[in-house]
Amino acid sequence: MTSDAQEKRVLLQGNEAIVHGAMAAGCRFFAGYPITPASEISEILSVKLPEAGGTFVQMEDEIASMGAVIGASLAGVKSMTATSGPGFSLMQENLGYACVTEVPCVIVNVMRGGPSTGLPTNPAQGDVQMARWGTHGDHPIVVLAVSSVSDSYTLTIRAFNFSEKYRVPVIILSDEVVAHTRESVILPDMDKIRIVDRVMPSVPPEWYKPYAFNNRSVPDMAPMGEGYRHHVTGLIHDEKGFPTQNPQEIEQFNIRLHDKITKGFKELLITKSFHMDDAEVFVIAYGSVARSALRAVRDAREEGIKAGLLQLVTLFPFPRKAVDTALRQCRAVVVPEMNMGQMSREVARVNQAGCRLIKHRRIDGQLITPDEIFKHLIKA
Amino acid sequence: MLEKAEIIRQEYLRHDKSFPHVWCPGCGNGIVMGALLRAIHTLQLEKDEVVLASGIGCSGRMPTYVDFNTIHTTHGRALTFATGIKLAKPELSVITVMGDGDSTAIGGNHFIHAARRNINITAIIINNSTYGMTGGQYSPTTPYGSKSTTSVYGHVEHAFSIAELAVTAGASFVGRGTVYHANQLDHLMAKAVKKRGFAVVEVISNCHVQHGRRNKLGNAVTMINDFKERAVPIQKAVKMAPEELEGKITIGVLADVEKPISSEEYRRVAKSAELKAEQIAKDKDKNGVKRYE
Numbered sequence: 001m002t003s004d005a006q007e008k009r010v011l012l013q014g015n016e017a018i019v020h021g022a023m024a025a026g027c028r029f030f031a032g033y034p035i036t037p038a039s040e041i042s043e044i045l046s047v048k049l050p051e052a053g054g055t056f057v058q059m060e061d062e063i064a065s066m067g068a069v070i071g072a073s074l075a076g077v078k079s080m081t082a083t084s085g086p087g088f089s090l091m092q093e094n095l096g097y098a099c100v101t102e103v104p105c106v107i108v109n110v111m112r113g114g115p116s117t118g119l120p121t122n123p124a125q126g127d128v129q130m131a132r133w134g135t136h137g138d139h140p141i142v143v144l145a146v147s148s149v150s151d152s153y154t155l156t157i158r159a160f161n162f163s164e165k166y167r168v169p170v171i172i173l174s175d176e177v178v179a180h181t182r183e184s185v186i187l188p189d190m191d192k193i194r195i196v197d198r199v200m201p202s203v204p205p206e207w208y209k210p211y212a213f214n215n216r217s218v219p220d221m222a223p224m225g226e227g228y229r230h231h232v233t234g235l236i237h238d239e240k241g242f243p244t245q246n247p248q249e250i251e252q253f254n255i256r257l258h259d260k261i262t263k264g265f266k267e268l269l270i271t272k273s274f275h276m277d278d279a280e281v282f283v284i285a286y287g288s289v290a291r292s293a294l295r296a297v298r299d300a301r302e303e304g305i306k307a308g309l310l311q312l313v314t315l316f317p318f319p320r321k322a323v324d325t326a327l328r329q330c331r332a333v334v335v336p337e338m339n340m341g342q343m344s345r346e347v348a349r350v351n352q353a354g355c356r357l358i359k360h361r362r363i364d365g366q367l368i369t370p371d372e373i374f375k376h377l378i379k380a
Numbered sequence: 381m382l383e384k385a386e387i388i389r390q391e392y393l394r395h396d397k398s399f400p401h402v403w404c405p406g407c408g409n410g411i412v413m414g415a416l417l418r419a420i421h422t423l424q425l426e427k428d429e430v431v432l433a434s435g436i437g438c439s440g441r442m443p444t445y446v447d448f449n450t451i452h453t454t455h456g457r458a459l460t461f462a463t464g465i466k467l468a469k470p471e472l473s474v475i476t477v478m479g480d481g482d483s484t485a486i487g488g489n490h491f492i493h494a495a496r497r498n499i500n501i502t503a504i505i506i507n508n509s510t511y512g513m514t515g516g517q518y519s520p521t522t523p524y525g526s527k528s529t530t531s532v533y534g535h536v537e538h539a540f541s542i543a544e545l546a547v548t549a550g551a552s553f554v555g556r557g558t559v560y561h562a563n564q565l566d567h568l569m570a571k572a573v574k575k576r577g578f579a580v581v582e583v584i585s586n587c588h589v590q591h592g593r594r595n596k597l598g599n600a601v602t603m604i605n606d607f608k609e610r611a612v613p614i615q616k617a618v619k620m621a622p623e624e625l626e627g628k629i630t631i632g633v634l635a636d637v638e639k640p641i642s643s644e645e646y647r648r649v650a651k652s653a654e655l656k657a658e659q660i661a662k663d664k665d666k667n668g669v670k671r672y673e
Binding site for chain 1: 396449450452463464465472493646649654656
C-alpha cells in the first residue's frame with residue numbers, strides 16, 4: 001500500500017473486488033474456512049494480506065474463524081471473514097458475541113442455494129432474514145447487499161467504516177452471480193477514499209469505562225495491550241464491562257445497543273432510486289436481481305409504463321422511510337427475489353398505503369431475468 | 381508466603397465490581413487461579429501484556445477477577461479468540477483457561493487444532509470431571525461408571541485423557557497437576573507460560589458439589605486428599621505397567637519439545653512476501669507504471 005495509488009480501471013470478479021475494498025478499508029486480518037462460492041476471497045487475501053503486513057489464517061471451521069476475527073479486532077486490527085450459507089450458519093454463535101461485546105468486524109456471505117448444503121454453485125437470496133435474525137436474542141446488526149462488482153468494492157469499504165464507527169458487525173450479502181461475474185470497475189484514488197477508524201479513548205486508563213454511555217451511544221474502544229486493561233464478556237454487562245443482574249442496567253444496555261444504530265439511520269440506510277420521480281408502478285429489488293429489475297424498468301418505460309426501481313442497498317436496518325414513500329406514491333410494487341419472499345414480508349409489514357404487492361420468487365437456482373419482472377410491470 | 385499472597389491479592393485481583401466470586405466454597409478453581417497468578421508474578425510479566433481468555437462454565441469466570449486484558453468468550457471457543465489475538469498482536473502473552481467440557485467436548489476441535497497449529501498460547505484446563513455450572517451432567521472426562529445428572533444409572537462412555545490428547549495433537553509443552561499439588565502447579569504454569577509454542581497444563585480439580593456428591597467421594601478436603609493418594613509422578617509412571625496405573629493420576633511434565641511455532645513462521649514468510657511486493661512496486665515505479673496498491 002503505497003501513496004502513489006491513483007484512480008485505475010481494472011477488470012475484476014465480485015469476490016476480487018471485495019478483497020480490494022477490504023484492503024483499501026484497512027483490513028489487516030482474515031480468518032476463514034474454504035467454501036464455494038466464497039473461496040476466492042480467502043485465496044486472494046492469503047496473498048495480499050502478508051504483503052501489506054497483515055495476517056491470514058485458515059481456521060478449523062467457521063466457528064473458529066469468527067472467534068479469531070473477533071479476537072484480532074479486540075487486539076486493534078480491522079478484521080473480516082467470508083463464507084457462504086452453511087458456514088454462515090456456524091458463524092451465528094460468535095456473531096452474536098460480536099454484537100453484544102460491540103466488536104467491529106465484517107462478514108461476507110456469498111449466498112448460494114439452500115437449505116443445508118443446497119446448491120453450492122448456484123445463486124440465491126435465501127439468507128436475507130438469517131442475516132438479520134440468525135444469531136439468538138435481540139441484537140443490532142447492519143446488512144448490506146451488493147449487486148455488482150463495483151458495489152462489491154465500494155460497499156466493502158463502507159461496511160468497514162460502519163462497523164468501526166458503530167462498533168457493530170456488518171454483513172455483506174453477495175451472491176454467486178455477483179461473486180463470479182467479471183466487470184470493469186474504476187478503483188478510485190486511494191487518497192479520496194474516506195476511511196473511518198474506531199474511536200480510541202481519550203481519557204487515561206484509570207478513568208476508562210469500556211462500555212460507557214455517551215452521545216453517540218457508541219463507547220470508545222481500546223485495543224488490548226495498550227494499558228486500558230478491561231473485561232470483555234458475552235454476558236450482559238455494566239459500563240465497566242462486568243456481568244450485571246441489575247434489571248435497570250440490563251435494560252439500559254439493550255436499549256443503547258439498538259440506539260446507536262437508530263442514531264446512524266441517516267447514513268446507514270442506503271437505497272438507490274431509478275426512474276422513481278414519476279413512477280406509478282415500481283420494483284423493490286436488491287443484489288443481482290436489482291440489475292435484472294433495472295433492465296425490466298427501462299423496457300417498461302419504452303412501452304410507455306411509468307415504472308421505477310427502488311434498489312435496497314441496506315437491507316437491515318430496513319430502510320422503512322424510503323420504502324414507505326415509494327409505496328405511497330405508486331399503485332403497485334413488484335418484489336422479485338431468489339427466495340420464497342423474505343424481503344417482501346418486510347415490504348408488506350410497512351405497506352400502510354394499500355399499494356398492491358406483487359411477489360415474484362425464483363427458487364430453482366437461476367437468476368431472475370429482466371423479462372420475468374417486465375411481465376409483472378406491464379400487467380400491474 | 382503470606383506476604384506473597386498479599387502482593388498477589390493487591391496486584392492482580394480486580395478490586396472493583398467483580399467480587400464476590402461465583403465459585404462454591406472448597407472449589408479447586410481458586411487454587412488454579414492462585415497458581416497462575418503466582419506464575420505470572422514469578423515471570424514478571426507486565427499486566428498490560430497478559431491476555432486471559434476463557435470459555436463458558438465455572439472456569440470461564442476466572443478472567444473476571446484478575447487485572448489483565450480479559451475476555452470471557454463463548455463456550456469452547458476461547459482458543460479461537462486467543463488465536464486471533466495472538467496472530468494480530470504477537471507481543472501479547474495469551475493464556476486461556478478452560479474446563480474439561482469446554483476444551484474437549486464443545487471446544488475439542490479447536491483444542492486439537494490449536495495444538496497442531498502450535499501457536500504461542502498457553503492453555504490451562506481445569507478438569508473436574510463434570511459440567512459443574514449447569515448442574516453436574518457427564519462430561520468427556522467423567523469416569524466410566526460414574527453417576528451424574530445425565531447418567532444416573534452409571535456412565536457408559538470412557539473418559540478422555542486430556543494431557544495425553546494434547547501430546548498426540550502436537551502441543552510443545554504438556555503438564556498435568558492436581559489442586560493438591562499446589563507448589564508443583566506454580567512451576568508447571570510458569571513453565572507453560574514461558575514456553576514458546578502451544579503449552580497445556582491440565583489440572584485435576586474437585587467438584588465436590590456435583591461430581592463428588594453424586595459419587596459419594598466426600599467433601600472438598602477428602603477429594604483433594606484423594607488426588608494426593610492417586611497421583612504418580614511421570615518419572616515413576618513410565619516404569620509402571622498399565623494395570624498398575626489404573627485409576628492413578630500421572631503428574632508432571634508429559635512433553636516439552638522444541639518445534640517451529642506457526643505464528644512466528646507466518647511472520648517470517650509474510651515478511652518475505654512484503655519485501656517481494658515492495659521490490660515489485662519499486663521496479664514498476666522505475667518503469668513508470670502506476671499501480672493501485
